Amino acid sequence: MRNGESMTKLAALSNRRRFGFTLIELMIVMAVIAVLMSVALPIYTRSIQRSKESVLKNNLFTLRTVIDEYTYDKQKAPQTLQDLVSDGYLRQVPMDPITGNNESWKLIMEDATNTVNQTQPGIFDVRSGSDLTSLEGTPYSEW
DSSP states (O other): OHHHHHHHHHHHHHHHHTTSOOHHHHHHHHHHHHHHHHHHHHHHHHHHHHHHHHHHHHHHHHHHHHHHHHHHHHSSOOSSHHHHHHTTSOSSOOOBTTTTBSSOOEEEEOOGGGSSSTTOOOEEEEEOOOOOBOTTSSBGGGO
16 A cells, blocks of 8 residues: 555646746746747837838828829919918828927928929928938938
8 A cells, every 4th residue: 555655646746746836947948939029029110111112112102193283273382281271282291200209391492593483382292201211321311
């Protein structure tokens, strides 16, 4: 019987060890997670930046097209971006995704000597108000 009792105690001890993880196992799992995060985080950040750049290109294209349409229809360029909204060319001034607001657009005014109505030169072009550089290496303010 004595031999049977010791076998029962050994079985109880081995069962107790199966319910937990060792410190080394936990450290290995944490190291694997850290490596995966260090690879995934830059890719995620770059994809967010790429999507912002895509939205910026689309907003610039839309603004430039609407400015040209306004200038053609009214025979004068708009004085502000809000003129495009008030005359129904836009529902609202689009947001600059890089700066995060719709008031940071850098307006390029036309030369007064080249305008039809030389007393009121208006907006000729629009650029981003950000001073950051794109993933391509060019400043957003030059797009």
